Amino acid sequence: MKKNYLFGMALMASLAFFSCTNEVIYVHDGESSEQVSDDQIITLQVSNGGDGLTTRAGRPLYSAEAKQSIENVKLWICNDEGSVVFVKEISDWNSDGSKPYTTNGHGRQTTIELTGEDKLAAGTYKIYAVGYSNDSDYDLKNVTDVAEEETFSENIILPVKSEKVSTVNGEEIFAGQLDLTVEAKKGFKTPIILNRQVAGAFAYVKDIPYFDGVKYLKLVASAKNKSLVLGNFNSFDLTGNGSGNEGHVNYVVNGADAANDGNYKYDISKVDLAEWFTTIKDGDSDGLIDVDANWKNGIDSKTDGEKETTFQKGSVFGGDFVIPFAKVDAHQSLTLVLTKEDGTELKSWKVKLAGDVNSAYYWDGSNWTSQTSGETVNNYSLVRNHLYGIGTRMKDNPGEGTDPEPDPDPEDPEDKPESLNNKQELILKVNDNWEVIHGMELE
Structure with missing residues (x-):
């Protein structure tokens, strides 16, 4: 997965970002430790990357726009024996004790000064921090229950709650x-x-082929993990969306506890075409679902203080965050599929990776192992902080709320659904930052 720049009309995806801010959280704004008399100061600085973003648990994925929606930050300082010597938890992050800042984008920050008995003695330490949502789909006890004087586990395993496993692919953390x-x-x-x-994946497409009984458009993966491993971190301050991170992009599969049901078909997104088209028909016999006077915005995302999420007329969109997974030998990693309501497949497209492919480090259940091998354009891993997408979609609201059904003329290079008409395969193209935006196109 060689890092390339995202071309204007090319397709994209990554859990990296193109414009706006980084999807990162800072403790202070420097690049290295800095002496400040004998004060011991930590500034928690959380980059929101979205003006007026309504914070909510498990935010939906509608584009590659730089956003994040955590509500809590928990920080631990551990001595060289791994024992926790200091804990700080900040709840209600957007309103409790934090203030806006504009360094490197938009976000909120608060300063923690270690004083008195909390002050660190001379020695070596490790600082850990996690930002997470309220009412998370993960079981967070391995984060929330770690207290002072306990031993900290560097590799924190967060299983998806048992009642959520069948419906949840991942959640931003x-x-x-x-x-x-x-x-x-x-x-x-x-x-x-x-x-x-986590990783992310979406399909933003138009010119949907018509078949009698067609109901769903699915983005399907060959594997699914039920637990997320927090470890083997990348501690570089990623910049840009798809650029500026040469030599700093990591390829890490930090998922665990595979579903293993033997079918190698797990829905990442499942678009109900009836939510995007008033009637599923082909009145002009061109082989495509009718658009004129028949299309509607299928996502009702409007909330107080927000503008409605906009899409190009005739398009459909489906996407989600994904717990990273390693490639499954002999199985296509990503596939786009049209099905009937009962799951009968009517047409499918392979999603292929363009350019060079890189091996990935992965969690084997107890340790970080040597890199995966044999990655190919069809058989590849989905890795942490990368976004995989069909079509170009840089913002949630490319129409800025002025036209909830914008026509694609003139075409917007940052909002371009991929045509499914007469296409057989999807191609992934790689750029760095979310860490990486992987653009998929159809051939």
């Missing part, structure tokens, strides 16, 4: 760590960078 050396009679300001720990 951030984490990171920092090695810290404290010198006697010297203070510090020091950054800890939290990057997104």
